[in-house]
Amino acid sequence: MKKIEAIIRPEKFNIVRDALTELGYPGMTVTEVKGHGSQKGISEVWRGRRYRVDLLSKIKLEIVVKEEDVDKIVDTISTEAQTGSIGDGKIFVLNVENVYRIRTKEKDNTAI
Amino acid sequence: MKYVYNKFMIGIWLLLIIGLFVFGMGVVEAAGDPNGSNTYSDSIEGLKISINVVWTLIAAFLVFSMQSGFAFLGGFLRQKNMLNYLAHCFIDSTLGACVFYFFGFAVMFGGAKTYSGLDVGWSGLGWDGFMLLGDAYDVKTVMFWLFQMVFATKTVTIIAGAVAERMKFVPYVIYSCLMCGIIYPLYGHWVWGGGWLSTLPIGNGVVDFAGCAVVHTVGGIMALMGAWAVGPRKGKYNPDGSPNAIPGHNMTYVVVGCFILAFGWFGFNAGSTVAGTDLRISIIATNTFLAAAAGAAIMLFFTWKRQGFVDVSFVCNGALAGLVAITAPCAYVPPWSAIVIGVLAGLIMRGTVSLVEVKLKIDDPLGAVAVHGANGMWGMLAVGLFADGTYGINGLILGNGEQLLAQFIGTIVAFAYALAFGGAVFFGLKGTIGLRSSALEEEEGLDIAYHGTSCYPVEEGLFGAVGEQVIDVQAEKEQLSLLEEAISKDRTREKIYSEKLGRWVYGKAK
Numbered sequence: 001m002k003k004i005e006a007i008i009r010p011e012k013f014n015i016v017r018d019a020l021t022e023l024g025y026p027g028m029t030v031t032e033v034k035g036h037g038s039q040k041g042i043s044e045v046w047r048g049r050r051y052r053v054d055l056l057s058k059i060k061l062e063i064v065v066k067e068e069d070v071d072k073i074v075d076t077i078s079t080e081a082q083t084g085s086i087g088d089g090k091i092f093v094l095n096v097e098n099v100y101r102i103r104t105k106e107k108d109n110t111a112i
Numbered sequence: 113m114k115y116v117y118n119k120f121m122i123g124i125w126l127l128l129i130i131g132l133f134v135f136g137m138g139v140v141e142a143a144g145d146p147n148g149s150n151t152y153s154d155s156i157e158g159l160k161i162s163i164n165v166v167w168t169l170i171a172a173f174l175v176f177s178m179q180s181g182f183a184f185l186g187g188f189l190r191q192k193n194m195l196n197y198l199a200h201c202f203i204d205s206t207l208g209a210c211v212f213y214f215f216g217f218a219v220m221f222g223g224a225k226t227y228s229g230l231d232v233g234w235s236g237l238g239w240d241g242f243m244l245l246g247d248a249y250d251v252k253t254v255m256f257w258l259f260q261m262v263f264a265t266k267t268v269t270i271i272a273g274a275v276a277e278r279m280k281f282v283p284y285v286i287y288s289c290l291m292c293g294i295i296y297p298l299y300g301h302w303v304w305g306g307g308w309l310s311t312l313p314i315g316n317g318v319v320d321f322a323g324c325a326v327v328h329t330v331g332g333i334m335a336l337m338g339a340w341a342v343g344p345r346k347g348k349y350n351p352d353g354s355p356n357a358i359p360g361h362n363m364t365y366v367v368v369g370c371f372i373l374a375f376g377w378f379g380f381n382a383g384s385t386v387a388g389t390d391l392r393i394s395i396i397a398t399n400t401f402l403a404a405a406a407g408a409a410i411m412l413f414f415t416w417k418r419q420g421f422v423d424v425s426f427v428c429n430g431a432l433a434g435l436v437a438i439t440a441p442c443a444y445v446p447p448w449s450a451i452v453i454g455v456l457a458g459l460i461m462r463g464t465v466s467l468v469e470v471k472l473k474i475d476d477p478l479g480a481v482a483v484h485g486a487n488g489m490w491g492m493l494a495v496g497l498f499a500d501g502t503y504g505i506n507g508l509i510l511g512n513g514e515q516l517l518a519q520f521i522g523t524i525v526a527f528a529y530a531l532a533f534g535g536a537v538f539f540g541l542k543g544t545i546g547l548r549s550s551a552l553e554e555e556e557g558l559d560i561a562y563h564g565t566s567c568y569p570v571e572e573g574l575f576g577a578v579g580e581q582v583i584d585v586q587a588e589k590e591q592l593s594l595l596e597e598a599i600s601k602d603r604t605r606e607k608i609y610s611e612k613l614g615r616w617v618y619g620k621a622k
Contacts, residue, residue: 011555011599014347018617022610042588044575045564053575083598085591 001096001108002070006061007033007089008081013059019080020063025073029062038086058089064096064112127214144228144250151251163388165252168259171383175262178376179205182269184369186276187362188425188478192557193277194361195567200272200284205265207285208292212264217257218242220264220297224305227253235308238301259383263327266380267296270331273478274339278346280549281562283541291334295533299526300326309522315496315515316505318522321396322384324440324491325526332485333527336474337534342547344475346554350616351607355469358477363424370428374404377435381442392443392503399442399450400435406454407434407461414462426462432483433461437491441498444505449498457487492523551600552592 008016013030020028034055043050065073074091082088101111145151152158179201186197222240223233229248232240241248244257268291275284302309303326309318320326349355360366381400382393411430415423434454441453464482468474476482496516499507506512541547553561560566606619 011552012602015602015618018610018613019620021613022617024612044560044566044569046569051575053570055570083595085594085598087591087595 001064001099001112002067003062003064003094003096004070004073004077005092005094006063006077006081007035007058007091008061008077009083009087009089010057010059012081012083013061016061016077016080019076020073023072023076025063025065025069027063031060031062033058033060037090056087064099066109066112144247144253146249146251148251160389161252164386165255167388167393168255168383168386171379172255172259172262174376174379175259175266175383176205176376178262178266178373178380179269181369181371181373181376182266182272184365184372185273185478187365187369188273188360189276190358190557191361191568192559192566194559195563195565196281196558197272197276198567199281199563200276200288201269203285204268204272204288204292208265208268208288209261211289211292212261212297213257214243215293216264216297217244217260219294220260220300221256221305222301224301227256229253233301233305235306235311236302237298238305238307256386259386263323263380264292264296264300267323267327267331268292270328270480270484271335271338274335274476274480275342275547276477277558278549278554279338279342279547280545283545283547286541287338287537290537295334295530295537296326296330299330299529302525303522309525312518312521314521315512315518318518319444319495319505319515320440320492320522321443321495322381322439324436324488324495325522328436328439328484328488329492329523329526330488330530332481332483332488333530334534334537335476335480336468336485337531338538339474339476339481340472341535341538341542344473345477346551346603348475349473352609352616353473355473355475360425360477366425366428370431374401374431374435377404377439381439385443395447396442398447399445400438402447402450403434403438403442403454403457404431405434406451407431407437407458410455410458411462414458429461429465429479429483430458433457433487436484436487437494439488440491441495444495444499444503444507446498446500446502449494449500449509453491453494453498457490460486460490489523489527492519492526495519550596551603552596555599 006016010032017028020026034057036054036056042056043052045051061077063073070093074093077091099108099111100106104111151161183198183201186194186201189197218241219238221227221230221233222238224230224238227248228250229244229246230238230241230253231247232238241253241257244254248254248257268288271287271291272284301307303318303320304310311317318325345358347356348358377400378397382397385393385396408427408431411427412422415421415426434457437453437457437460438450441449445453461479461482464486465479468476468481474481493516495505495507496513496519497508499505499510499515501507501510505515508516538547549558549561557566602618607616608619609615610617
C-alpha cells in the first residue's frame, strides 16, 4: 500500500478531484496548506507599500491506494494539475505499513 | 487597458473644467439664501422650516447609513471577491456623489421649481442647479441636494450586487458615472422633477413616494441587463443549463446588513415627506416596518414548508423585498395593506429568483433583480390598488381605477427605460473595453487582481518585506502568462456528465 501526497494549486483542485473520482477513487483527505518551493512568492500591496507573501496557499491531497494503482493516479494528478508555470506543486509517494477501518476493524487492502 | 483608463480620466477632468467655466458665471448673481438668515425667523413659521430642514437632514444621514448595509450584503459573495464588492459600494457613494453634484442633480430637478435655483427645465429634461451655484446656493436647495444625493448613490449600488465577482473595474467606474450623471436623474426628472410622467392627466399622474420606480425598478432592471451582459460566474451553470449553488462566506454580515438597511429605510421613506411638520411620517415609518416584517415572516414559513428548514438568506431577502415594495405606497396606504404588500413582495421575490436563475439563466449573486426590480414594479402598482384617499391618492379599494392605470404606465416606462439604457450601457461597454475579468483573475479572486491585497489578509508571520529578495519582474510576468493560458484553457474544456458522480465534471485536458 502506498500513500500519495499531492500538493497542487487551489485553482486546479476541483478538476483533479473530478478526475480521481471518475477513475474510481472517491476517498481522499484534503488540507489547505501554505508553503513554497522554487516559486518565489508574490508581492501584494498594503496601503501603498508592497509586501511579499512567501508562503502561498496550496491544497494538499492525501490518498492511500494499492501499489498497482499508484502510477495511474500519479499520472492523472500530474496531467490534470499541470499548468506549466512555476508553482504547480509536487507529488510524494510513501509506504504505508497498515490500514485499519475503525467501523469494522477490517485490515489492509480490504480497509482502503 | 491603461490607455483606456487614461483617456477616461482625461475626459472626466475636461468635463469638470468645462463645467466650471460654463456654470461658474452664475456665482456672481447669487440670489439664494446661503446662510439661512432669510429663510429662518423667530416665529412659528421659522420654527416649522427649521423642523423640516432638521428632519430631512436626519433622514439623509439615515439613508447614507444604508450604504454600509449594502456593503455588509457582500457576505453573500465568496471571500476572495469581498474587497472588490466593497470597492464598488464605495466608489458609488463617493465618485457617484461627485457626479451627481456636477451634473445629475440639475438634470433631475431643474424645472421642478420646488426650491430656489431650480427654474430651467422641460417635461423631458431638467437643466438648472448645476454644481449648486447661483440661486441654488441656498440652504433649502442644498438640503434637498443632500437628501437626493444619497438616493442616487443607493440606486447605483443596487447593480454592484448583480455583477459582483466577475466584472472588470474600469467599466464599473464608467457605468457608475453614467448612472449617477444621466440614467438615474433623467427618469427621476420625469417622476419627481415635474416631468411628463408626474403631470400625466390620468388620476394624480404617476406617484412614486420614495422611489419604487425611480430607484428600485430602474436599479433592478439595470442590474438584470448588467448581469446578463457580463455573463454567469464560472461554475454557476452546468452544460445542461441547471444552476449550481455558490455559497457565500459570511451570513452574519448578511443579517447585520439587512438590519442596517431596514434602519436606514425609515429615513428613506419617512424622510421623503421632506417635512417634519407633516405628521404622516409616523404612518409612513410604521408601514415601512410592517411590510419588511411581513416579507420576512412569509419567507420564514415559505422556506420552512418548501425546503424543510428556515432559509435565513431568503428571510433576509424577504424583508428587503417588503421594504422595496412599500417604498412607493408607504404614504398612501393604511397599515393593513402594508402587511398585504409585504407578504406578496416576499413571494414575488422568491418567484423572481427562480425565474432569473432557472428560466433566464442570468446569474445574480445578491438577488438584486428579484428584490429591487420585481418588487419596485409591484410597489408602484400597489399604490394604485391600496391608496385609501387619506393622503390625496385614491386607489382601486375606493373604486378608482385611474390611479392604477397611471401607475401601470409609470412602471412600464421605467421597465422599458432601464432595459434600453441598461442594454446600451452594458453591451456597449462589453463591445468596446470588455466587461468580464480574465479566467485567472476570476479563479484567484478579484481582490488581489484589482486591489493588490486580500480583504482578509494573511496572518502575521507569513509575509515579509520586499527588499530581502529581488523580484524578477520579467520572469514573474512570464510565469503569470503561462498560468493565465492554462486556466483559460480549463474554461474551454468540455464538461461531461458523470454517471458515477451524478453531476457535471470537467472532461480530460486537451
